[in-house]
Amino acid sequence: MINDVERVLLSEEQLATRIVELGAEITADYAGEEILMIGVLRGAVLFMADLARAIKIPVAIDFMAVSSYGAGTSSSGVVRILKDLDENVEGKHVLVVEDIIDSGLTLNYLVDNLKSRQPASIKICTLLNKPDRRKVDVDIAYNGFTIPDYFVIGYGLDYAEKYRNLPFIGILKPEIYQD
Numbered sequence: 001m002i003n004d005v006e007r008v009l010l011s012e013e014q015l016a017t018r019i020v021e022l023g024a025e026i027t028a029d030y031a032g033e034e035i036l037m038i039g040v041l042r043g044a045v046l047f048m049a050d051l052a053r054a055i056k057i058p059v060a061i062d063f064m065a066v067s068s069y070g071a072g073t074s075s076s077g078v079v080r081i082l083k084d085l086d087e088n089v090e091g092k093h094v095l096v097v098e099d100i101i102d103s104g105l106t107l108n109y110l111v112d113n114l115k116s117r118q119p120a121s122i123k124i125c126t127l128l129n130k131p132d133r134r135k136v137d138v139d140i141a142y143n144g145f146t147i148p149d150y151f152v153i154g155y156g157l158d159y160a161e162k163y164r165n166l167p168f169i170g171i172l173k174p175e176i177y178q179d
Contacts (some may be wrong), residue, residue, distance in 0.1 A: 088117075
């Protein structure tokens with residue numbers, strides 16, 4: 001697996017430091033409140049677990065699974081909800097936790113869907129932001145890292161369901177995913 005990595009983009013230490021910082025920002029912004037963290041499966045699981053531990057206010061957790069990629073490497077723009085929430089979001093402070101935002105199409109659809117359920121507030125926290133690929137505006141309240149347009153893997157991010165367990169964010173060698 002490690003031989004498929006062109007280079008490490010973000011180390012374990014960089015990830016851990018930034019997640020503690022994000023947790024402190026979120027804790028301060030929501031002081032005296034409870035939040036419902038909604039993780040976007042599957043990529044956000046590792047980030048969300050570490051982020052939840054870094055937040056020092058009451059946190060509930062739920063998950064949604066959405067798809068716009070299929071087996072490809074870029075968003076198709078057609079979004080499907082594969083797993084909906086178990087929790088009712090009405091009147092709650094919702095924090096959507098995403099692993100990476102590139103085109104913004106999937107997240108835009110997801111946020112519109114959640115807004116229709118009447119939460120008290122909704123904010124987005126992403127580990128990685130790839131603005132060079134953006135097709136729609138996304139209001140990111142908490143941004144871990146802004147990265148160039150690389151195909152990245154590790155720390156929850158995958159290619160063909162591989163590499164999620166790498167403890168860092170790495171750039172996947174192009175020969176692995178190109179036809």
